[in-house]
Amino acid sequence: MSYLELHDVSKTYGDGIAQVHALQGVALSVDAGSLVAVMGASGSGKSTLLTIAGSLEDPTRGEVFVDGRPLSTLSRNGKARLRRQSIGYVFQDYNLLAGLSALENVSLPLELDGVAARKAQGVALEALEDFGLTDRASHFPDQLSGGERQRVAIARAVVGGRRLLLADEPSGALDSTNAEAVMRQILAACHRGMAAVVVTHDAQLASWADRVVFLRDGRIVDQTMPAQRPEAFLADLPNA
Amino acid sequence: MSVRHALLALLSEGPKYGLQLRQEFEARTGDVWPLNVGQVYTTLQRLERDGLVEADDTTEEGPQKGFHITEDGAAELAQWLRTPPDFSSPPRDELVIKVLVALGLPGVDIHDVVQVHRRYLVELMQQWTRLKEDESRFDLNFALVVDAELFRLDSLLRWLDTAEGRLKRAAAGVDAPLPQAGPLPKARRKVGNRS
Structure with missing residues (x-):
């Protein structure tokens, strides 16, 4: 069952000669419990896709459905409520409140x-416990490492039974060990039933996803096929 | 993959017989590079011929025949461990060649060619990453093998991304190389001269 659906979504900024087509006819569906990564070069429309999926911006054309509800039918307050109750955001720079x-x-x-x-x-303490951060609960952001800050940010994004996680380059500023910890955490949230979309230019990050879609110039141009079972993949490897 | 030196490394821990060497080789390489037992015995015979290992006198012939490393073998192993593999000349990478060839062909969309390879590499990376999810299988040796493979595939993807960026700039008429470090501004050059 798709928790997030984008139907023929386009987004245009500016007018006339300055017009930019950030997204063009994007169709995407993300099931509950699955992790989709969106890859593309800078300026390909990745972040726009995420802000539209999260109701932070309206599409110029097309419709976004979250849990079956078309966002165009929601009032400004309705969208704000949806964001508070159902959608968690994770950003590259954590966005934790310093105080x-x-x-x-x-x-x-x-x-x-x-x-x-x-x-x-x-409830928040339970979320921190789930991610092994209990002993950091009373720490302020400047007392946490970069990896810990991002893991706290993910706990904040999933707390209270939210169903959709949207992450924009969630490990962009982290080393590979912490980046892996962040992706394991996002995957754990998906295993508990969340739908997640991660936009990234980093293939190592994207490779944690069930499906990777590729954006180019605002269009989805390709996507990966479902992976084999690990045993079958290993058995098929050529010998040394 | 140097089976020869991997076997020397295993024998440097103590005498072992052929089947045992095969099992330990596979375990140490995360079961990613299976080895047939014939390869083990052929390699052991060559190592013995070169004086790098010796058969134990006390053990029987066949699968239970034991081997130990010689002093020359230990020296060869130490030398090999500290000798970097030869990365000095670029390999004839098939992916690079395909993209270079596609560039000159009429009717071929280079971005489509790049995307086919990009998707394949990402799919392979997904497969390797899936292996990380099963922590029961994930010992240190296996983790190192998986990481090596992921970084290798990632480096190819980064090259594809960079290539596509260059091609786009070239198509847009911005085909000059990326901005180069020119002479430093006067004031900074002066600072440089002083040091």
């Missing part, structure tokens, strides 16, 4: 959605 502890950063979206502070912090 709040890891626990407070994770509980903030719940509190903004009207959950009582004590209850929100309990």
Whole structure:
């Protein structure tokens, strides 16, 4: 069952000679529990795709469905509610609030959605526990390593039963060990039923996805086929 | 893959027999490079001929025949470990050749050619990454083999991305090389001269 669907989505910025077609006729569906990576060069439309999928921007043409609901039918407040309750965002630069502890950063979206502070912090602590970050709960962002900050940001993105995770170059500033930890965390969220879209230019990151789609000049030009079972893949390797 | 030196390395830990060497070789390489037992015995015979290993006198013939490393063998192993493989000349990489050939062909969309190879490489990387997900299988040796393969494939993908970027710039008439480091501005050059 697709949790996120983009139907013939186009996005155009500017007018006349300055017009830029950031997305052109993009169709994409992401099932609950699956991880889709979007790869493309700078300027290919990756980030635009993510902001439109997350209702932060409206498409010029086409429709986005989240959990079956067409976003064009939602009011501004309705979209804001959808974002608070159902969508988690992860950015390259973490976007944690410097004055709040890891626990407070994770509980903030719940509190903004009207959950009582004590209850929100309990749920946030569980999210941190799930990702092995319990001992970092009282640390402030500047007391955390880059990898830990991003893992806190992912805990914040999934807290409270959100169903859609949208990540923009989530390990762009991290070394390969921390990047792998971040992707394992995103994959773990998918195994618990979240739908996730990661946009990246990094193939090592994208290779964690169930499916990789390739964007070029605002269009999806290709996608990977489903992978073989690991045993079959290993058995097919040529001998030394 | 130097089976010869891998066997010397295993024998440097102590005497072993052929079947044992095969099992340990496969385990050490994460079961990614299977080895047939005939290859093991042929290699052992050559190592013995070259004086790098010796058969144990005390053990029987056949699969249980044991071998140990000689002093010359240990020296050869030490030398091999510290000798970098020859990367000095570019290999005739088939992927590079295909893209270069496609460039000159009428009716061939170079971006389509690049994309076919890009997708294939990403699919292979997905397969290798899947192996990482199964942590029960994932010991240190296997992890190192998988990482090596992922970085190798990734380097090819980066080359494809860079090639496509260059081709796009060339098609747009911006086919000059990327900006080069020209002479430093006067003030900075002066600083440089002083040091």
